[in-house]
Structures are given as C-alpha cells and as structure tokens.
Amino acid sequence: MLAAKPSDPLYYQARQHVLYSNDPGISHLQRRLRIGYQRAIALRDALAGDAVEYRSDTDSWQIHPQADRVTDFLIEDKLAHAAQLIYNAKALVIAAGAGIGIDSGLPDYRGDEGFWRAYPALGRSRLRFESIASPQAYQERPATAWGFYGHRLSLYRATTPHSGFDLLHAWGQRMQQGCFVFTSNVDGHFQKAGFPSARVYECHGSLHRLQCTANCQGSIWSTVDLYPQVNEAACEWLGELPTCPHCGALARPNIQMFDDWHWNEKRSAQQRMLLDMWLDSAQAPLVIEIGAGRALPTVRNFTRRMQQRGSRLIRINLHEANIHNPGDIELALGANEALEGIAAQLLQHG
Ligand SMILES: [Zn+2]
Structure with missing residues (x-):
C-alpha cells in the first residue's frame, strides 16, 4: 500500500x-x-x-500478484456519484433482499449453524430452515411449524426498521413520480417504515397474512388479531392452532415456503400488477438494490430486467458487490452504512 x-x-x-x-x-x-x-x-x-x-x-x-483487490479506494467518489443519481432521478425502485434487515438486528440465517443457534430446539432435532419453513412441516409437525412461525412473527413485530428505511422513504417522496418497492422479504418492514402498501410488491408474500392449508376459498386474512404464545425452549406453539375461518382446516402463513405448491399468491400477484402499471408510467427509474444475494436470485433477476430497460443501478451489498463495475455503482457496505454515506453526500446538494 x-x-x-x-x-x-x-x-x-x-x-x-x-x-x-x-x-x-x-x-x-x-x-x-x-x-x-x-x-x-x-x-x-x-x-x-x-x-x-x-x-x-x-x-x-x-x-502485481499481491495487488489489493478487496479495498474499494473509490468508495467516497461512488457515494457522491450515487447521491448525484438520486438527486437527479424522477422515479425510484428499491429492490431489497434479506441483507437489508440485518442492520435492524434481524438474524442472518447463513448455514445451519447460525440457524440452530437462533432456534436451539430445532438444532436438537436437526431440523433445517428449509424443512421447518415448508408446507410439509405444517402437515407433519404443526405445533413446531407454528412455534417457529409464531416466534418469527413476534420478532418482526417487535423490531424497528433501521434509519436507512427512513432515508429511502424520504428520497422516494421527493421523486416526481414517486417510488416502488420490490422485496423478497416477508417481514413487512417497508410498510412499517411508512411506505404505502400500494407501492410495495412482496414477491414471497408476507408474514402478516395467513391462508388456509387446504386453500378452500382462496382467502387471505390478516394476523392483526393473532397473539402468538410460544414455548421458545421447545419451539412449540401453545394452545389451539389457528384455523381457517371458512373450513376449519389448519391455517398457515401466506408466504412462499420451500417446495411450496400451495402458496396462495393472489395478494402478491395483485401487488405485482400495481408495480407493472407504475413501471409503465415511470421512465427508466433509478434502481437501488440492497442486500440481494446471488443464492436466491429473484431480486437480482428483477434488477437485471430493469437495467435492460435502461435503468441505472446502485447496488449495496456487503458480501456480493462487484466493486470494479465500471457501468454502475456497487458499494460493498452494509445497508445502513451505505445509505447514511449517500445521505451525507446528498446534504451537499442542499
Ligand atoms: Zn379453508
């Protein structure tokens, strides 16, 4: 150096x-x-x-064989450039994956070990995240599946989205044509941070909605009256399991789980329609992609389609950014750090 x-x-x-x-x-x-x-x-x-x-x-x-390719020496320039793009944009799309939630203190389930640390009872049974978040688990061990879901619901309800959400919200409000959110997260944190429901597309559904496991009438209802009581040590739901108000079959979260052929995607599809209509009216909106990994590529695929339509990209990803991308801006930072950094630069635009 x-x-x-x-x-x-x-x-x-x-x-x-x-x-x-x-x-x-x-x-x-x-x-x-x-x-x-x-x-x-x-x-x-x-x-x-x-x-x-x-x-x-x-x-x-x-x-040089020992050249440092990891440190991003242009980070300050890039934050300034990102601020410039946001300042000039007329419309904004926020494309968010799991990485955006980590700064709010939500757990990052990378690998079985991290998951089992958060849920020791599931670790004792060697139940992986993919196994417990599946329709099969609701069939075979409903009290445990509901215990896991009830704990998550309580956790997300109790968590306040970090200040980066507020910054995004403020930027979106300043845009002439406004802002739309595309997220694979099911935690409802964009709505909690003030984004209007009609401007959020939750492509994997929402933890705050339930559906029938038999999908009898295709209805989806809110969890607003649901107060989970969970034995955390055993990861077991206490009391009667929630049921479908129409047919009495077991209820389940309205989220797309692993190997899930019974997910009722009606609500998500309606949100998608609103997004498509908005995209038709917004010309090449600026895309800020945050915490979307390559492993579950739904969000990244959407971002790529937006780029093909002429959108500029600001990608924020602590672990999977290509910091040498000459065409777009990629920031290898955590969500909050990157957004605060851009906000500091935006102040200079008055
Ligand atoms: Zn039913």
Whole structure:
C-alpha cells in the first residue's frame, strides 16, 4: 500500500481499470481515462508496487500478484456519484433482499449453524430452515411449524426498521413520480417504515397474512388479531392452532415456503400488477438494490430486467458487490452504512 496520497487525482480510477481488465497497457489507460500518453505513463509508474510491477526478465509490465483487490479506494467518489443519481432521478425502485434487515438486528440465517443457534430446539432435532419453513412441516409437525412461525412473527413485530428505511422513504417522496418497492422479504418492514402498501410488491408474500392449508376459498386474512404464545425452549406453539375461518382446516402463513405448491399468491400477484402499471408510467427509474444475494436470485433477476430497460443501478451489498463495475455503482457496505454515506453526500446538494 501507498504511504502518501497519490498526486494524480485519477490514480485510483487508473488502478481500478488496470486491475479490472487485467491490462497494464498504456493505450488501455489512455482510452479508459481519456488522457494523453505522458500522463498515462506517469500514472502507470505511480502504480508500480501497488497494482502493477515491471518485470525486467521479460521487459514487460504485469499486474502485481499481491495487488489489493478487496479495498474499494473509490468508495467516497461512488457515494457522491450515487447521491448525484438520486438527486437527479424522477422515479425510484428499491429492490431489497434479506441483507437489508440485518442492520435492524434481524438474524442472518447463513448455514445451519447460525440457524440452530437462533432456534436451539430445532438444532436438537436437526431440523433445517428449509424443512421447518415448508408446507410439509405444517402437515407433519404443526405445533413446531407454528412455534417457529409464531416466534418469527413476534420478532418482526417487535423490531424497528433501521434509519436507512427512513432515508429511502424520504428520497422516494421527493421523486416526481414517486417510488416502488420490490422485496423478497416477508417481514413487512417497508410498510412499517411508512411506505404505502400500494407501492410495495412482496414477491414471497408476507408474514402478516395467513391462508388456509387446504386453500378452500382462496382467502387471505390478516394476523392483526393473532397473539402468538410460544414455548421458545421447545419451539412449540401453545394452545389451539389457528384455523381457517371458512373450513376449519389448519391455517398457515401466506408466504412462499420451500417446495411450496400451495402458496396462495393472489395478494402478491395483485401487488405485482400495481408495480407493472407504475413501471409503465415511470421512465427508466433509478434502481437501488440492497442486500440481494446471488443464492436466491429473484431480486437480482428483477434488477437485471430493469437495467435492460435502461435503468441505472446502485447496488449495496456487503458480501456480493462487484466493486470494479465500471457501468454502475456497487458499494460493498452494509445497508445502513451505505445509505447514511449517500445521505451525507446528498446534504451537499442542499
Ligand atoms: Zn379453508
């Protein structure tokens, strides 16, 4: 790493282009940065020992084998650029995955170990998240499935969405054509943060709605009157299990679970229709994608379609950002840190 601040303001951009393309050539630098030959030579000389090295045995420049590709030296520039895009945008889409919730203190179930730490009773039975959040669990061990669901419902009700939600809400309100949320999260936190229900598409449903396991009449009802009593040590629902008001069959959450062919997607489909109508009227809205991983790609696929329609992207993802993406802005930060960072830059726009 460099001890002193580089003298050329294009230093870090040059560094990124060289590492991203694996091309230490002078003409490449000239083209990408639109600079003259002398300045490109000086920049590459300055990058020696950091991103590139001169090999006398082959009389050629190479990428430095120990170059730091993890640190994003352009992060401040990117936060400023993101603020600029938000300031100029007329419409905003927020595309959110599980990563946005972590800053509110919600658990991150990465792998069985993390999940079983949060639910020791399920760990003792070696029940994985995919097994307990499944229609089969509601059939085979309904008290446990409801115990798990009841605990989650109480947890999400008790959790306040972090301040990043408020920032997003404020930005959306300033947009001429407003804002729409596309989320794979089932926690209802966008509505809790003040986003109107008619502007939220929950593609996997909502924990705050129930449906019939027999799907008798296709109705979906609210959990507003449901007060879960759960034996947490055993992960068991206490008392009578909630049933369908029409046919008396067992009720279940209206969320898309694993291997779920019985999810009633009516409500979600209506939300989707509202989103599509709004997209028809909003021209290439700016997309801020937050905490959407590659493992469950629903949100990322949506983002890609928006890009194909001409939308610019600001991606916030602590673990899966491509920080060298020259076309869009990708920030390898947590949701709250990134949003607060952009907000600080936006203040300078008055
Ligand atoms: Zn029913």
